[in-house]
Each structure stands twice: as C-alpha cells, then as structure tokens.
Amino acid sequence: MNSRSPLPRKPETRIQKRNNQAILEAALDVFSANGFRGATVDQIAQAAGLSKPNLLYYFPSKEAIHTALLTGLLDTWLAPLRQLDATGEPIDEILIYVRRKLQMSQDMPRESRLFANEILHGGPRLHGVLADELKPLVDEKAAVIRAWAADGRIAPVHAHHLIFSIWSLTQHYADFDIQVRTLLSAAEPDPFPEAERYLVTLFTKMLTPTG
Amino acid sequence: MNSRSPLPRKPETRIQKRNNQAILEAALDVFSANGFRGATVDQIAQAAGLSKPNLLYYFPSKEAIHTALLTGLLDTWLAPLRQLDATGEPIDEILIYVRRKLQMSQDMPRESRLFANEILHGGPRLHGVLADELKPLVDEKAAVIRAWAADGRIAPVHAHHLIFSIWSLTQHYADFDIQVRTLLSAAEPDPFPEAERYLVTLFTKMLTPTG
DNA sequence: GTTATGTTTGACCAAATGGTCAGGATCACG
DNA sequence: CGTGATCCTGACCATTTGGTCAAACATAAC
Incomplete structure (x- = not known):
C-alpha cells in the first residue's frame, strides 16, 4: 500500500484544501475542453499551477481526478x-x-x-x-x-x-x-x-x- | 513529398475501394465510440481487418481519416x-x-x-x-x-x-x-x-x- | 532549534502511440 | 509467363504520457 498520498483524514490542511480546489478547477477546464482521453495530467497540473508529481501527490491517478470531479x-x-x-x-x-x-x-x-x-x-x-x-x-x-x-x-x-x-x-x-x-x-x-x-x-x- | 500513398488518381482499384470503405466504416465505429484523441490507429486498423502500416498506406494520418470521414x-x-x-x-x-x-x-x-x-x-x-x-x-x-x-x-x-x-x-x-x-x-x-x-x-x- | 509531519520536485521508467521504411507478396496485364 | 504497379508487413523509431521514487524543502509543534 502507498502511504504517501493524503488518505481520508479528519483534518485537511489549508494547503491541501487550496490545492485540491485548484486541481479540480483546472481539471474541469481541461477535461471539459478535451475529454478524458484528450486531457493530460501535465495539462491539468500546469493549469493548477503545480508540477505533475505534486498533483499526483493529491490524487493517485488521472482517473481519480475525473471521478472526484x-x-x-x-x-x-x-x-x-x-x-x-x-x-x-x-x-x-x-x-x-x-x-x-x-x-x-x-x-x-x-x-x-x-x-x-x-x-x-x-x-x-x-x-x-x-x-x-x-x-x-x-x-x-x-x-x-x-x-x-x-x-x-x-x-x-x-x-x-x-x-x-x-x-x-x-x-x-x-x-x-x-x-x-x-x-x-x-x-x-x-x-x-x-x-x-x-x-x-x-x-x-x-x-x-x-x- | 511522399509518393507512396495513393494520390487522387482517376482509376480506383477494387482493393482500394474495398479497403477505403472498410477503413472509414471502422473509423466511424472507433471515433464515435472514443472520440478523436481516444481512438488509436491500431484500433481502427484492427476493426478494418488491416495492419497499421497497411492502413497508413491508404490514409496518410489519423487526422486524414477523421477528416475524410x-x-x-x-x-x-x-x-x-x-x-x-x-x-x-x-x-x-x-x-x-x-x-x-x-x-x-x-x-x-x-x-x-x-x-x-x-x-x-x-x-x-x-x-x-x-x-x-x-x-x-x-x-x-x-x-x-x-x-x-x-x-x-x-x-x-x-x-x-x-x-x-x-x-x-x-x-x-x-x-x-x-x-x-x-x-x-x-x-x-x-x-x-x-x-x-x-x-x-x-x-x-x-x-x-x-x- | 529540533523534530515529526506535510509538501514539492527533478530524474526516471514502462507502456502506448503515431508514423516510417525497406523489402516481400500479390495482382493486373501484355 | 514476366514485368511493372499495387498492396502488405515486420521491424523499427521518436514522442507522449501516466505514474514512481528518493531526496530536498517547508511547516508546525514542542
């Protein structure tokens, strides 16, 4: 099991809240414009102002972002x-x-x-x-x-x-x-x-x- | 310039007609189900019963198939x-x-x-x-x-x-x-x-x- | 200030994908 | 049958892409 990504914890730090929000907003932009397959994790990360690995620190996969959205x-x-x-x-x-x-x-x-x-x-x-x-x-x-x-x-x-x-x-x-x-x-x-x-x-x- | 793919010629051989048709039919299936980005040339080729290089002998690119369709x-x-x-x-x-x-x-x-x-x-x-x-x-x-x-x-x-x-x-x-x-x-x-x-x-x- | 926890990144990897190419197989036709 | 044109393929390549990881960096708590 991967113990790195923030599992459903009680407290959500300010940074987590901000970045989660930014990611979903960016993902909405990119997914709606390009579809699931047409969207790249890099695009979403860039639109959210994060690096790709950093984005994947908050969501375990592209799929997970899409589902959450x-x-x-x-x-x-x-x-x-x-x-x-x-x-x-x-x-x-x-x-x-x-x-x-x-x-x-x-x-x-x-x-x-x-x-x-x-x-x-x-x-x-x-x-x-x-x-x-x-x-x-x-x-x-x-x-x-x-x-x-x-x-x-x-x-x-x-x-x-x-x-x-x-x-x-x-x-x-x-x-x-x-x-x-x-x-x-x-x-x-x-x-x-x-x-x-x-x-x-x-x-x-x-x-x-x-x- | 690439002189290999069949340029707009007067006569269209039976094989050309059959394969062009098969490709467009297959492409309709695959593109409509997965979108442009979601579709792969391999999928289309397989659905048309052709190898990928063979498909690309008839159409110069994925884009071209889509446009023709x-x-x-x-x-x-x-x-x-x-x-x-x-x-x-x-x-x-x-x-x-x-x-x-x-x-x-x-x-x-x-x-x-x-x-x-x-x-x-x-x-x-x-x-x-x-x-x-x-x-x-x-x-x-x-x-x-x-x-x-x-x-x-x-x-x-x-x-x-x-x-x-x-x-x-x-x-x-x-x-x-x-x-x-x-x-x-x-x-x-x-x-x-x-x-x-x-x-x-x-x-x-x-x-x-x-x- | 030290320590534990949370956050970020550059470097990297394996798989998928669009496309190329040289040469072999097949076909149409004289 | 032979020859040129057409058709087909295995092997290959460069790029893109989803995802990983060790290590650096920040932050908050004590």
Missing part, C-alpha cells in the same frame, strides 16, 4: 431538478426548471460539456451514478408530472420524455455553443435571451391544457 | 434539412423533417455521436465546414420558415432556434442513448416510438397558429 459536481448539476416543487403551480414550476437549466448552460458550460462528453461515450465512469442517483430522482419527479397531468393541470405528456426534452433543449446551448454561435453569428451575439423566449413559448404551448 | 458524411447528415420543401405544407414539412432526423438518430447513432463529439470540443476540424456549408443551408431554410410565419401558416417562431430545437431534441436520442435507456429502463425498452409521438405533439403545438 464528476461526483463532486453531481449535486450541483441535479439541484434544479431537485427543486421542482410538487406543491407549486405546475406550469410555473416547469418553466422555472427550464429557466434554471438554461441559466446553468450559460453559467456552467464546462460542467455541461463534462457530463455530455461522459454520457456520449457510454458513461463508463457514470453508469452506477445514473442508475443509483439520477434514476430515482427522475422517477420521483416524473411521478409528480404525471400527477399534474392526471389532474388536468397540465396537458397530458409523457413525463420522462418531457424531462429529456428540457435537458436536451437547454444543454444544447452549452454543449453545442460553437455551432449555435456560428449559425447565429453577427445577427445575435448572445443566443441566450432569445433562447429563453423560445423555450418559454415552447413549453407553455406544450403544457397548457387545451380547453 | 466527417466530410464524407456531411451530405448524408444534412440531407433531411435539404429536403425541407418551401412549396410544401409548412407544418407537414417540419414534422417530416423532425421524423427524418429522429429516424437518423435511430439508424445512424454513430454518425450523430461523431458530429456531436466534434462540436462539443469546439469543432477544430469542422469550423470551416460550419461556416461555409452549414450556415448557408440553415440561413436558407430559416428564411423559408420565416416566410411561413410571416404568412401566418405557422405560429411566429424564431426560425434558427426552431431548427436548433429540432436538432437537439432528435439527436438527444442518439447522443445520450445510454442515459435515455437507463432512465426508461424496463418500462420502455425502445424509446423511439414514444419519442416520435412526443416530438410530433410538441412541434404541432408549437407551430399551429393560434386562432
């Missing part, structure tokens, strides 16, 4: 869905969720791309999390949506596909940012205001019950 | 949008487009992931194509959509964002296939029939002009 980000990433309130006004709640997700695409595109890249490649380092964490949450919220539909408070929709559509439409503006900006180009330097208008219209029409 | 696939990829007919019935035309794109997600998920991965990482090998080929096409079709909206034949929508939404919603079922299947799991072994119903409803509601 994903699991550490998961809660943040799922927060908006967790906030979907079964006791709220259905259409409002869903529109709030859409806006929050779109806001996250704007504010946290690196995180979005990190997850997107992982899923795109079959999520070998995420399979467990998908089934164990994400699925229960999605099933729970889908049940809420189904209940709203059953009560006629929103139009009847397939709850899971509704959630998928919210994800795909909002995350598209982070994951495919280059494409979006290239195609809108001069006309619309910032796609997000118009995107919000478009998505609000879309989901309002989709969910408003028909007389 | 992307450019070769582009026409196929954009065909559904090209078919959008300005003289057709607006909502029908768009629904046909949606269905075709969804069908492509089902039949050609590797191609979808290949492009997705490329855009996701800033599309360094696609920038030119985006601006030179895709943008004119999108602008043209967006103009068609705008005209339909101006004539009141569809509800007023931002044409570019409508196109983005069609892409993101349909390609989601290819690019994030693992996630979709994990979350639907036992309940719905094949997501596509329900996805089609959902998307047809969505775009019908989105585009039907309100009294």
Whole structure:
C-alpha cells in the first residue's frame, strides 16, 4: 500500500484544501475542453499551477481526478431538478426548471460539456451514478408530472420524455455553443435571451391544457 | 513529398475501394465510440481487418481519416434539412423533417455521436465546414420558415432556434442513448416510438397558429 | 532549534502511440 | 509467363504520457 498520498483524514490542511480546489478547477477546464482521453495530467497540473508529481501527490491517478470531479459536481448539476416543487403551480414550476437549466448552460458550460462528453461515450465512469442517483430522482419527479397531468393541470405528456426534452433543449446551448454561435453569428451575439423566449413559448404551448 | 500513398488518381482499384470503405466504416465505429484523441490507429486498423502500416498506406494520418470521414458524411447528415420543401405544407414539412432526423438518430447513432463529439470540443476540424456549408443551408431554410410565419401558416417562431430545437431534441436520442435507456429502463425498452409521438405533439403545438 | 509531519520536485521508467521504411507478396496485364 | 504497379508487413523509431521514487524543502509543534 502507498502511504504517501493524503488518505481520508479528519483534518485537511489549508494547503491541501487550496490545492485540491485548484486541481479540480483546472481539471474541469481541461477535461471539459478535451475529454478524458484528450486531457493530460501535465495539462491539468500546469493549469493548477503545480508540477505533475505534486498533483499526483493529491490524487493517485488521472482517473481519480475525473471521478472526484464528476461526483463532486453531481449535486450541483441535479439541484434544479431537485427543486421542482410538487406543491407549486405546475406550469410555473416547469418553466422555472427550464429557466434554471438554461441559466446553468450559460453559467456552467464546462460542467455541461463534462457530463455530455461522459454520457456520449457510454458513461463508463457514470453508469452506477445514473442508475443509483439520477434514476430515482427522475422517477420521483416524473411521478409528480404525471400527477399534474392526471389532474388536468397540465396537458397530458409523457413525463420522462418531457424531462429529456428540457435537458436536451437547454444543454444544447452549452454543449453545442460553437455551432449555435456560428449559425447565429453577427445577427445575435448572445443566443441566450432569445433562447429563453423560445423555450418559454415552447413549453407553455406544450403544457397548457387545451380547453 | 511522399509518393507512396495513393494520390487522387482517376482509376480506383477494387482493393482500394474495398479497403477505403472498410477503413472509414471502422473509423466511424472507433471515433464515435472514443472520440478523436481516444481512438488509436491500431484500433481502427484492427476493426478494418488491416495492419497499421497497411492502413497508413491508404490514409496518410489519423487526422486524414477523421477528416475524410466527417466530410464524407456531411451530405448524408444534412440531407433531411435539404429536403425541407418551401412549396410544401409548412407544418407537414417540419414534422417530416423532425421524423427524418429522429429516424437518423435511430439508424445512424454513430454518425450523430461523431458530429456531436466534434462540436462539443469546439469543432477544430469542422469550423470551416460550419461556416461555409452549414450556415448557408440553415440561413436558407430559416428564411423559408420565416416566410411561413410571416404568412401566418405557422405560429411566429424564431426560425434558427426552431431548427436548433429540432436538432437537439432528435439527436438527444442518439447522443445520450445510454442515459435515455437507463432512465426508461424496463418500462420502455425502445424509446423511439414514444419519442416520435412526443416530438410530433410538441412541434404541432408549437407551430399551429393560434386562432 | 529540533523534530515529526506535510509538501514539492527533478530524474526516471514502462507502456502506448503515431508514423516510417525497406523489402516481400500479390495482382493486373501484355 | 514476366514485368511493372499495387498492396502488405515486420521491424523499427521518436514522442507522449501516466505514474514512481528518493531526496530536498517547508511547516508546525514542542
């Protein structure tokens, strides 16, 4: 056994805290831009202002950094869905969720791309999390949506596909940012205001019950 | 200059045709599954049933294979949008487009992931194509959509964002296939029939002009 | 100031990887 | 069948990359 790297100890020194943070921030940059295989430990170390051996003093491997990053980000990433309130006004709640997700695409595109890249490649380092964490949450919220539909408070929709559509439409503006900006180009330097208008219209029409 | 690899000659031998095809097929498999950096020339060669040096006899570099693959696939990829007919019935035309794109997600998920991965990482090998080929096409079709909206034949929508939404919603079922299947799991072994119903409803509601 | 603990590094290694090359095998064709 | 062009391969190379290690350096505690 290797007794060198800081095993899960009670006290975390200031230096540990600072460097761990710097490493994860750097790793987010590098992994989201290049993917797991495309990222090198050296790149991450340099971006974090550390030497490679020093980085490997804090994390035992490239894999470990990646895993720590994903699991550490998961809660943040799922927060908006967790906030979907079964006791709220259905259409409002869903529109709030859409806006929050779109806001996250704007504010946290690196995180979005990190997850997107992982899923795109079959999520070998995420399979467990998908089934164990994400699925229960999605099933729970889908049940809420189904209940709203059953009560006629929103139009009847397939709850899971509704959630998928919210994800795909909002995350598209982070994951495919280059494409979006290239195609809108001069006309619309910032796609997000118009995107919000478009998505609000879309989901309002989709969910408003028909007389 | 290297005079060994088969330069653009008039006649293409049977062997050349067969091996070129095998290489591109194999490359599609490997690149779409692992990304550019994650794919190795050896993997591609093995998948194509060739030795690495032999593969490099047909393509001068890994980069060249990737480029040939992307450019070769582009026409196929954009065909559904090209078919959008300005003289057709607006909502029908768009629904046909949606269905075709969804069908492509089902039949050609590797191609979808290949492009997705490329855009996701800033599309360094696609920038030119985006601006030179895709943008004119999108602008043209967006103009068609705008005209339909101006004539009141569809509800007023931002044409570019409508196109983005069609892409993101349909390609989601290819690019994030693992996630979709994990979350639907036992309940719905094949997501596509329900996805089609959902998307047809969505775009019908989105585009039907309100009294 | 000494000591124990925590932090950092230069030098190094083995494996993987993109690519080359000289020459051998095979094929098309007169 | 013979000959030139095409096709294929084993051996090889340089570089990159994930990871290790002994030893130097800093830090905090006593």
